[in-house]
Amino acid sequence: MSARWPFDTVLVANRGEIAVRVLRTVQRLGLKGAVVYHAADRGSPAVAMADASVEITGATPVAAYLDIEQIVAAARSLGAVAIHPGYGFLSENEDFARAVETAGMVFVGPKPEQIELMGDKVRARAFVAKHGFPVAPSAIEDDDPKTFVARARKVPLPLLIKPAAGGGGKGMRIVRDLAVLQPEIERARSEGQRYFGDGRLYVERYIENPRHIEVQVLGDAHGNVVHLWERECSVQRRFQKIVEETPSPALTAEQRRSICETAAGIAREAGYRNAGTVEFIFGADGSYYFLEMNTRLQVEHPVTEEVTGIDLVEQQLRVAAGEKLAFAQDSVRQQGHAIEFRIYAEDPARGYLPTTGPVLKLSPPQGEGVRWDSGVVERGEVTAAFDPMIAKLIVRGADRAEAMARADRALRELVLLGCQTNTGFLRRLLNHPAFAKAGIHTGFLDAHPDIAADAPIPRDTLERILGAAALATRSLREGADAVPALHAAMGAWRN
Amino acid sequence: MHHALRLRDADYAIELSRSADGYRLHLEDRVVEVRQDSGAVVATRGDEVYVHLDGETYHLRYEHPLERLAHQGHGAADDGLRAPMPGSLVSVAVKAGQAVQ
Numbered sequence: 041m042s043a044r045w046p047f048d049t050v051l052v053a054n055r056g057e058i059a060v061r062v063l064r065t066v067q068r069l070g071l072k073g074a075v076v077y078h079a080a081d082r083g084s085p086a087v088a089m090a091d092a093s094v095e096i097t098g099a100t101p102v103a104a105y106l107d108i109e110q111i112v113a114a115a116r117s118l119g120a121v122a123i124h125p126g127y128g129f130l131s132e133n134e135d136f137a138r139a140v141e142t143a144g145m146v147f148v149g150p151k152p153e154q155i156e157l158m159g160d161k162v163r164a165r166a167f168v169a170k171h172g173f174p175v176a177p178s179a180i181e182d183d184d185p186k187t188f189v190a191r192a193r194k195v196p197l198p199l200l201i202k203p204a205a206g207g208g209g210k211g212m213r214i215v216r217d218l219a220v221l222q223p224e225i226e227r228a229r230s231e232g233q234r235y236f237g238d239g240r241l242y243v244e245r246y247i248e249n250p251r252h253i254e255v256q257v258l259g260d261a262h263g264n265v266v267h268l269w270e271r272e273c274s275v276q277r278r279f280q281k282i283v284e285e286t287p288s289p290a291l292t293a294e295q296r297r298s299i300c301e302t303a304a305g306i307a308r309e310a311g312y313r314n315a316g317t318v319e320f321i322f323g324a325d326g327s328y329y330f331l332e333m334n335t336r337l338q339v340e341h342p343v344t345e346e347v348t349g350i351d352l353v354e355q356q357l358r359v360a361a362g363e364k365l366a367f368a369q370d371s372v373r374q375q376g377h378a379i380e381f382r383i384y385a386e387d388p389a390r391g392y393l394p395t396t397g398p399v400l401k402l403s404p405p406q407g408e409g410v411r412w413d414s415g416v417v418e419r420g421e422v423t424a425a426f427d428p429m430i431a432k433l434i435v436r437g438a439d440r441a442e443a444m445a446r447a448d449r450a451l452r453e454l455v456l457l458g459c460q461t462n463t464g465f466l467r468r469l470l471n472h473p474a475f476a477k478a479g480i481h482t483g484f485l486d487a488h489p490d491i492a493a494d495a496p497i498p499r500d501t502l503e504r505i506l507g508a509a510a511l512a513t514r515s516l517r518e519g520a521d522a523v524p525a526l527h528a529a530m531g532a533w534r535n
Numbered sequence: 536m537h538h539a540l541r542l543r544d545a546d547y548a549i550e551l552s553r554s555a556d557g558y559r560l561h562l563e564d565r566v567v568e569v570r571q572d573s574g575a576v577v578a579t580r581g582d583e584v585y586v587h588l589d590g591e592t593y594h595l596r597y598e599h600p601l602e603r604l605a606h607q608g609h610g611a612a613d614d615g616l617r618a619p620m621p622g623s624l625v626s627v628a629v630k631a632g633q634a635v636q
Contacts, residue, residue: 400578455592458580464591502542503560504575506542506547506595507569508586509586511577513579515538516538519550519551520558
């Protein structure tokens with residue numbers, strides 16, 4: 041065991057880019073990094089990078105990464121004393137956090153009861169409202185199931201129906217006409233039941249064309265909480281984020297201070313320990329409401345790291361080790377501008393349908409202000425077994441314009457062949473006039489379907505594509521090589 | 536006999552031939568020089584061809600002339616098979632449209 045740390049091996053109970061990301065910091069700090077992996081990930085960069093690894097099994101690859109007993113047993117066999125859950129999988133599962141603690145290990149995350157509180161959207165909302173922070177007008181089924189529909193009717197239109205146990209946009213329905221309230225409630229209930237095994241609902245006022253603004257917070261086990269400023273994540277498809285940036289181009293200095301202090305206040309009231317994210321809906325009129333709190337490291341955490349210079353995984357580990365935060369609020373500064381682009385294996389022109397395939401060629405972008413967090417390597421394979429997000433491109437600039445220019449260059453340079461990705465779509469989005477003017481809201485992509493559609497190919501580009509492809513196609517090239525140039529020059533008339 | 540590359544639900548009938556110092560692409564009635572320094576990055580697997588050009592990625596599929604012939608039921612006017620030496624065709628065991636293994 042190292043002199044400074046109460047643990048010398050950290051097991052990452054995750055896969056893909058986030059396992060690589062966490063291992064990088066673990067190893068930089070002089071600790072050993074271990075991973076569990078399903079056979080589908082045997083050749084993955086995380087396994088190659090880890091100091092030790094243990095194979096786990098499951099009915100499906102995802103099931104293996106959700107198997108609490110197996111993962112705790114793997115940690116024990118590796119001599120790991122701390123477990124970092126990454127995001128997704130078991131990262132917000134209070135039973136996992138408890139099982140880790142019961143096994144005498146350190147969970148690199150919040151206390152189980154904090155996961156429980158924030159994981160139940162209705163309880164979380166009530167907690168936030170009780171402490172005087174803003175929540176949207178709403179009706180909660182659990183308050184009195186018999187009067188739920190009647191109370192829902194009194195919430196100002198339009199309404200948003202949400203599953204109490206929900207997240208990620210699953211089961212959410214927008215209602216603009218009370219005549220369809222009842223059937224939409226039934227639909228949301230059955231979706232909630234299907235996705236979360238829980239049909240309880242709540243209804244809240246739906247903010248038209250809202251922005252999604254979230255605040256990174258960090259709390260230690262000694263009651264200290266700071267915020268690390270906001271992230272704007274308004275570019276979404278199917279309620280899932282695609283592009284995130286900080287600072288938000290939409291906020292005034294006063295709004296920024298207000299929303300960030302609100303987030304820190306919520307975390308403080310919860311006695312929150314760990315890195316966490318408080319999400320808000322931000323209306324065109326400057327009003328904002330608490331949406332939910334994610335009690336884990338967020339996919340888009342790198343943009344915060346890029347502008348604050350603070351390694352959030354390192355902070356998670358220090359907090360888990362019982363250290364006090366080493367900095368105060370006034371020393372956390374936003375410097376420059378950072379944007380993250382999620383690279384998805386999907387076809388935006390076909391309804392963002394997930395794609396699969398081999399990674400035949402991969403050449404990540406490089407250069408100043410460019411960061412590439414990836415879980416794929418050349419000769420790897422993108423399968424349908426996991427989430428289609430395969431990498432993240434993060435760019436930093438002195439200001440938004442410089443970050444955007446670097447992003448465009450980096451997206452152009454990124455070569456990933458063999459599995460279709462959304463990079464062309466990301467460039468069309470980046471170069472859309474509304475993005476440059478920061479006129480984005482969460483319904484932006486639905487309102488501009490042209491961004492998802494394949495761009496037309498100019499004739500000369502088509503000829504260059506076909507020429508390059510023909511040269512690389514053996515039977516075409518061999519056919520050409522079999523006929524000397526002189527004969528070829530004579531053309532078809534010689535027959 | 537036409538080769539074809541499929542790109543975004545469209546078939547492009549093409550030929551490739553040698554020129555004095557490289558290759559030429561025959562596309563419909565046009566003939567263009569294929570620049571080998573076009574900046575394109577290409578990868579293939581089987582008949583799948585992936586091209587990265589000017590920051591965009593394209594997925595093409597090479598279509599075998601015989602498969603095209605079989606799937607179309609009738610080929611392009613000059614699709615055909617050529618015997619390696621002179622002879623007479625005495626029997627055809629397949630019909631147009633039938634798949635040949």
